[in-house]
Amino acid sequence: MLTEENLKKAEELKKRYPETKAALLPILWIAQEQEGYISEDMMKYLGTMLNLPFAHILGVVSFYTMYHDKPLGRYHLEVCTNVSCMLRGSDKILQTIEHVCGVKPGQTSADGKWTVNEVECMGACGGAPMIAIGEEYYENLTPEKTEELLKKLSQR
Amino acid sequence: MERYILPDIPNLHKIDAYEQHGGYSALKKALGMNPAEVTDEVKKSNLRGRGGACFPTGLKWTFMPKDNAKPKYLCVNGDESEPGTFKDRQIFEFNPHQLIEGTLIGCYAMGITSAYIYIRGEYGKWIKMLQKAVDDAYAKGYIGQNILGSNFSTNIYLHKGAGAYICGEESSLMESLEGNRGYPRVKPPFPAQRGVWNCPTTINNVETMTNVPLIINNGWEWYSKIGVAKHPGPILVGISGHVNKPGVYEVATGELLTDLIYNYAGGVPGNKKIKAVIPGGSSTMILRGEQIEGVRMDADSLKAAGSSVGTAGMIVMDEDTDLIRVISRISKFYYHESCGQCTPCREGTGWLWKILKRFEAGEGRIQDIDLLVDIANNIEGNTICALGDAAAWPVQSMVKRFRDEFEKRAKKDAVAAA
Ligand SMILES: Cc1cc2nc3c(=O)[nH]c(=O)nc-3n(C[C@H](O)[C@H](O)[C@H](O)COP(=O)(O)O)c2cc1C
Ligand code: SF4
Ligand code: FES
Numbered sequence: 001m002l003t004e005e006n007l008k009k010a011e012e013l014k015k016r017y018p019e020t021k022a023a024l025l026p027i028l029w030i031a032q033e034q035e036g037y038i039s040e041d042m043m044k045y046l047g048t049m050l051n052l053p054f055a056h057i058l059g060v061v062s063f064y065t066m067y068h069d070k071p072l073g074r075y076h077l078e079v080c081t082n083v084s085c086m087l088r089g090s091d092k093i094l095q096t097i098e099h100v101c102g103v104k105p106g107q108t109s110a111d112g113k114w115t116v117n118e119v120e121c122m123g124a125c126g127g128a129p130m131i132a133i134g135e136e137y138y139e140n141l142t143p144e145k146t147e148e149l150l151k152k153l154s155q156r
Numbered sequence: 157m158e159r160y161i162l163p164d165i166p167n168l169h170k171i172d173a174y175e176q177h178g179g180y181s182a183l184k185k186a187l188g189m190n191p192a193e194v195t196d197e198v199k200k201s202n203l204r205g206r207g208g209a210c211f212p213t214g215l216k217w218t219f220m221p222k223d224n225a226k227p228k229y230l231c232v233n234g235d236e237s238e239p240g241t242f243k244d245r246q247i248f249e250f251n252p253h254q255l256i257e258g259t260l261i262g263c264y265a266m267g268i269t270s271a272y273i274y275i276r277g278e279y280g281k282w283i284k285m286l287q288k289a290v291d292d293a294y295a296k297g298y299i300g301q302n303i304l305g306s307n308f309s310t311n312i313y314l315h316k317g318a319g320a321y322i323c324g325e326e327s328s329l330m331e332s333l334e335g336n337r338g339y340p341r342v343k344p345p346f347p348a349q350r351g352v353w354n355c356p357t358t359i360n361n362v363e364t365m366t367n368v369p370l371i372i373n374n375g376w377e378w379y380s381k382i383g384v385a386k387h388p389g390p391i392l393v394g395i396s397g398h399v400n401k402p403g404v405y406e407v408a409t410g411e412l413l414t415d416l417i418y419n420y421a422g423g424v425p426g427n428k429k430i431k432a433v434i435p436g437g438s439s440t441m442i443l444r445g446e447q448i449e450g451v452r453m454d455a456d457s458l459k460a461a462g463s464s465v466g467t468a469g470m471i472v473m474d475e476d477t478d479l480i481r482v483i484s485r486i487s488k489f490y491y492h493e494s495c496g497q498c499t500p501c502r503e504g505t506g507w508l509w510k511i512l513k514r515f516e517a518g519e520g521r522i523q524d525i526d527l528l529v530d531i532a533n534n535i536e537g538n539t540i541c542a543l544g545d546a547a548a549w550p551v552q553s554m555v556k557r558f559r560d561e562f563e564k565r566a567k568k569d570a571v572a573a574a
Binding site: 016018019021022023024025026028029052056059060063064065066067081082083084086087088120121122123124125126127128132134135136137 | 227236237238239240241242244245276277278279280281311313315316317318319320321332333334335336337338353394395396397398402403404434438469471473477481482485486489492493
């Protein structure tokens with residue numbers, strides 16, 4: 001269920017488009033920000049709200065890599081391994097992260113702190129190698145800088 | 157060269173600073189012209205799209221029907237997901253108002269009352285920056301009802317993607333905007349006939365729209381004299397990979413690739429030789445290091461060299477680069493991003509990656525080299541959208557220009573037997 005405040009936001013979003021269905025992606029973003037992920041119950045709820053079949057919503061959620069149908073760790077580390085990052089040592093960044101966080105790409109650590117994913121080009125090739133954590137980009141990384149960053153986050 | 161897209165003006169992202177430096181004067185000027193005149197000005201300027209295909213922008217605008225009762229739409233493409241490309245992000249951060257101004261002028265020229273700027277979801281931080289600029293422009297009456305006291309009204313909305321390279325393809329973008337999975341549509345009908353919500357639609361890249369105020373302010377003649385006549389204007393070149401100073405550089409079209417690498421991007425670390433260059437994002441054909449001599453960053457020059465401008469996202473690789481790994485990684489990307497609608501793309505991209513992984517592991521067979529080309533040729537031109545071509549070109553060009561690398565990596569006994 002969306003909070004009252006988010007429901008208002010959703011209503012506002014609908015006005016931006018000539019058809020309600022178009023508000024689905026932005027409303028999924030709101031739902032995900034609220035809950036951390038998009039549960040099946042949420043999909044059903046949004047289906048009723050937007051008058052869309054559950055299958056449509058499930059189809060959309062599964063098509064886009066940034067919508068998650070399961071909770072993630074407290075920090076979601078997205079490591080770019082595409083060409084520009086690869087050429088500048090993204091391997092070592094990924095290794096460092098695997099080592100410090102104790103997980104492989106696609107996994108969440110047992111303490112729920114870290115989720116690590118390998119991702120495609122993030123549009124930061126000039127700052128390669130890079131990782132993203134939430135909306136924050138960390139560019140021009142070295143293994144040392146990565147370790148430092150993870151330590152800092154770990155202490156928070 | 158003076159910079160026009162990313163000028164060196166402090167705080168230009170703030171509306172006051174933008175106004176102080178002549179911002180929104182092009183909008184005022186355009187509102188005093190008739191819409192057809194505005195389109196004509198853009199057409200004569202020879203501005204060509206910066207989204208990858210170099211399509212003439214003014215010409216595209218003329219495809220929009222004039223007497224059609226349906227609403228019309230503009231989609232500004234900020235999906236920016238082609239590996240090696242990171243230029244539009246600079247515009248969101250450093251010159252968002254010029255993008256907004258260009259978008260408004262485009263809307264006026266084509267009689268559009270709603271524009272959607274589609275931005276990749278990963279750019280959450282930059283979406284907020286652009287949203288702030290949009291809000292400020294609304295507050296000052298540049299966007300909204302009766303803009304600057306005229307009869308012209310339009311809205312600009314930002315639409316956040318959610319992680320799908322394919323949504324940069326124009327018909328996929330429209331599907332995504334409508335709230336669907338991003339499956340590209342069969343063309344024709346083209347977007348100007350039937351686009352988003354079945355209405356006439358124009359899709360232009362972020363950088364393309366950011367050029368428009370320059371043309372209106374200074375006139376088409378002035379603009380067409382910047383850089384190369386057939387593909388003029390300032391262009392943002394992203395340089396990454398093995399260079400000392402990677403980054404986005406604004407130059408006039410027609411800049412030598414060697415100047416871009418050695419003068420702008422500070423050359424190659426350790427003064428190593430250049431083995432290969434991908435000139436315009438991962439889908440453009442790879443060039444051998446010795447091939448880039450005399451080649452320029454413009455449509456004709458790169459075409460003559462056997463590649464293309466694409467998004468002008470240039471990836472430089474030094475002499476020690478493992479190109480088999482590079483092409484394998486690129487193929488993995490296209491396999492991962494294929495939407496799966498067309499068999500040649502869905503299956504072919506998977507086969508390419510599988511075979512290339514074999515080469516990476518030293519398990520490739522000598523006959524696999526031609527098989528790669530065969531598969532790529534069967535994808536190219538046989539699919540709904542150009543992602544298929546984008547997957548085929550890097551493989552075709554890599555084999556053509558670096559066959560020796562594949563031979564070296566093939567299984568030893570296979571080489572002996574052949
Ligand atoms: C697979 C694929 C991905 C694309 N991604 C983008 C993109 O991220 N940004 C973009 O502007 N154009 C992209 N394009 C090109 C668009 O389809 C379209 O040609 C372009 O946005 C038109 O703008 P322009 O004429 O101003 O260049 C892509 C094309 C394909 C086939
Ligand atoms: S070419 Fe590939 S990405 Fe494009 S529509 Fe076909 S399967 Fe989808
Ligand atoms: S390749 Fe890593 S950000 Fe582009």
